[in-house]
Amino acid sequence: MAPTLEVRGLRTHFFTKAGVLKAVDDVSFSIEKGKVLGLVGESGSGKSVTGFSVLGLVDPPGRVVDGEIIFQGRNLTGLSEEEWRKIRGRDIAMVFQDPMMTLNPVLRIDTQMIETVLAHEKVSEQAARARAREALTQVGIPSPDERLKAYPHQFSGGMRQRVAIAIALLHRPALIIADEPTTALDVTIQGQILYEVQKLCRDTGTSLIWITHDLSVVAGLADEICVMYAGRIVERGPVDAVLDEPLHPYTRGLIGSVPSRNVRGHKLMQIPGMTPSLLNLPPGCAFRTRCPRADDDCLVEPAITEPKPGREVRCYHPHLLDTVA
Amino acid sequence: MSPPPAEATTVAAPIAEPVRAAEETPFRRFVADFAESKVALGAFICFVLIALAAIFAPWIAPQNPYDLAQLDIMDGRMEPGTVGGAGFTYILGTDDQGRDMFSGILYGLRISLMVGAGSAFIAFCFGTGLGLLAAYFGRRTDAVIMRLVDLQLSFPSILVALMILAFLGKGILNVVIAIVVVEWAYYARTVRGTALVERRREYIEAAECLALSHQRIVFRHLLPNCLPPLIVVGTMQVARAIALEATLSFLGLGVPVTEPSLGLLIANGYEYMLSGRYWISFYPGIALLVTIVVINLVGDQLRDVLNPRLRK
């Protein structure tokens, strides 16, 4: 069966006064129906821009300069603005990072939900309101009739994110892109929302791209993960395999720096140095300057290889089991 | 000396550098920064020309428009370019009393600039003094002065001016008083804001440790450091003062009819404009407009140059 979404060689660049910023540089991945893909990376690694590119929502001076975004067998690059609009919210929905900022503060919840329904379907306002109420119930918001009439500031952060998710679910999209939707929330609420989103996706067959910097979140959620660094995917594979046996030195560093995976008393591993500025990346492998395994080979940009079946890595010196000391 | 052009610095950088450093004074850098904007430089030159024309009006103008003996009523309402009875060409026409508009404008500019600059200066002294007092002494003094500033700023300038003219009557002196009352609050607010920041600096503390007198600290130490924003506000306020004077004179509450400023010249021509004799109002209006816009442009550039946050 064809994947729900297949991204091939995506490049999204920002043409700033200071130079061209390659926020996404040759990114490829795909996601099957009903599956969850974790897109992991530090801030500024290009994961959010990747998400926005798939929705055709890259703000100027940014632009998708190359690549294909094939959604349900149809290439989305080069669509007209109106064709994009028809896809957004109906076929592909998005949930943003900060629930405090994603709902318009001066519009009531019902306005914001009903307009979403009416943007894609010619139904009566009552029908749209019924759909909104149903969606709120679905994400576990009590007394939805009353809540519909409220303004966003009358909700807690967790509640607002549920509303945002409810809005994303209104049209039962084939794909939801969630951009760090739980980062701004309390840990307990984070857990609830993770559980519910997973359940909803399983029930409806919706595919999910979960963008996060937190490996522990994707560990229990995703089927497959892509690790991004400086605008490129450096490692991709099934979630358990990647977490148990990371091939790329960067992934290894990331996993090492998660406290829960370390034994008490041991020093936490950390990746030396800082994320390089995307404006003047060093030639070759972008991680080279921080990598313990870097050598002269790394001065040339490495290609994606598949050292093991189902595992992809962009490195000359991957941590294959036999080489790990 | 003007700084070397950009190409010269890059080509001959190693040699030019030390020479330039030795010659660079804050004032030179200020001039260079200011001249970076061609529009502002042009506006400044324009302003200088206008000011010179106003100052030397008696030597430039073909006629003394205030001397009724020189006016010939027979030459009234002549079109621009007509040769009059006195033998010279009225290049901008004449008004109803046979006054040469070109001369009238030059003399009117004189009054407008004098009233504008004069009242802005008095307001500057007054407002800066009170603002410094408020900032330096704080507490009660500050509260009283700033309350007054707030009250003053919450009413539009024209209303305050009308109120004063209503009580004091018309006349040029009263117009100056009205403008001062309208404008002092802007200076006070500006200088207080800056002075509150400056007064926490070490040099004021040092001066206080030296037991210098309040007067010396405020005027010799605090004031000079508050000047840049005041200069910007001052420039803009000169333009506002000129506009306000013109408005009040246009309404007939300002200068006497015998010695018209630009505003009154425009008012005089108003009734003739309806019959198509546009020049009596139009040319003084253009003079007023250019003066105000030019001062505002200079003020805009001054703000950019003097703003320490924007300085490279």
Added chain:
Amino acid sequence: MIVYLIRRLMQSTLVVLAMTVILFVGVYAIGDPVEILISPDADQMERERAIAALGLDRPLWLQYLTFLQNALRGDLGRSFVFNEPALTLIMQKMPATLELAFAATFFAILIGLPLGLWAGLRPEARSSRVIMATSILGFSLPSFWVGLMLIMVFAVQLGWLPSTGRGPTAELFGVQWSFLTIDGLRHLILPAINLSLFKVSLVIRLTRAGVRETVLMDYVKFARAKGLSESRVIFVHVLKNIMIPVITVTALEFGSTIAFSVVTESIFAWPGMGKLIIDSIYVLDRPVIVAYLMIIVLMFIMLNFTVDVLYSVLDPRVRLQDQKA
């Protein structure tokens, strides 16, 4: 909310009191009260009788109290020129001024909002730069000169619109209005444009700043991600947010519009309070001047008060804070 209202009401009352003191001092201390309150045509007998009747021989503070008492009763003296109560005179002229000021405010929003929206959405465009440069002119040009130019071009040269007076009026709620007749409306256009110039510039700048800030907000991006049409995003999500400051400032500016109508009414011979006050200053009809100033000040203070209250009604966030407090 009630505590807040009471506090604001008390502040306003204090300012009114302060203004009566200033006016009293203006009339009695700076000017000669005999000259101000007694007609210059009166003979010596009448003068003395009037001085006794007005209590001008009593101590100053007592005189102030009487002044205040009379003012509260709506007695602000009789006009020398019209021999009518000053207050009545002003109330008769008020509708014309209010009509002009409302028309100017309407123009300011009608012209300023779209231009500001355009300049805010396309800040780099040449047209936007032209709009912004023009708005600077609107701030610095003396409005009487612009008024003259309007007359010269539209009334004298083109002959499209009349330049003086109100034209025929029609009655509504017992008051005469120009905008109810076609010809009256034509008379209204030029003065209203003239008076609105400063406000147009203000609305342009406010709108532009608001738009530039709002379009960067997550909720605007989220609205796009929901698949809303661009017009709905701009005209509902963006516009509704910037309307709050724009309306607040425009309302606050209404008082100064009335004050500046003095100039416009003089140019266009518009028979309002502004024209009346200038004529009164010419002939030193001081009771009318005092009455005008009192009314304007009261109007200002009431306006400030109303705007504060309105603001809390318009912005749901403010409303909630007050409920909590």
